[in-house]
Amino acid sequence: MSDQSPASTLLDLLVVPETNLILVASVIEPLRVANRVSGLELYRWRIFSPDGQPIETKSQIPIPVEGAFRPDADSAPLFVLSSHNWRRYATSGLKMQIARAARHRTMMAGIESGSWLLADTALLDNFSATTHWEDYEEFAAAYPQIRAVRERFVIDGKRITTGGSLPTLDLMLELIRRRHGYSLALEVSRQFIYEQGGVSGEATAMPSTGSIRLADPRVSQAMRVMEEYIEQPLPLVRLARRVGVSERRLQSLFTAAIGVPPHVHYLALRLNAARRKVIETRLAFADVAAATGFNSASAFARSYRAHFRESPSETRRRLKFSGAGTGSG
Known part of the structure; x- marks a missing residue:
């Protein structure tokens, strides 16, 4: 297992005074949950302030830091977080x-008003970028050399920008998906019981994985049915019939909504449920195989290893030796 474990990713956070506490949490908490649900240290982070003093947030809850930010030759991704009065700092x-x-x-990465700091330093020139919706028009006018776009977050090569706290959570789920796959991103989002903004509660029945826009109620309905039939998975043709569309149409609806076909989402749900049972019971x-819809223990073990890069027994053995475990939250 050790030679197959993914390398830990280090992120540096430069947090500017008067940053909202929830903005910092929106970056860190998805990473923490990814570590917990995977049982691996997939992510590490360091927090810095401009002067090395604890960050005084708008919530009046200080954030401890590693020290003052220094522009050394470190190659770790740098997230610049700012909320209020960015010009003051x-x-x-x-x-x-x-x-x-x-x-x-x-x-x-420019997180919320951090995008202004990157823009003011000419680091977003000729890149696409976004910022908080309240400041968007001013941002676009101030920096015509930047391709300003109205999006929750923007990933353009080596530059990332976000438009607020919940869009930052969207971003982190998307980064987890890109690095570690759909299954882990889905499970992290479900730990927050998270539904993406901009979509009505009735239309959205499942948490998003960062780029999901569940505007089509048929996708939401299909996801609910999948949740109900973990132990005895429905064939896609029956699932489509329950939703009132053809199997081909269901495939296209899922691909348009979440970027993966329905069978990939269904398998991710089942394997994540299986991993929880492996770890927590x-x-x-x-x-475990029977409870998550696999025909045999061997078929379950093959699928589990293909997704998680270790066998169920290796998961239990590793967590037993490390003393790790999972709870909720």
């Missing part, structure tokens, strides 16, 4: 440090 010294850091960083693997 955009000193020439800080902007120079951010610009110098960008020479080495594999990626630079002492059920025999044959019973």
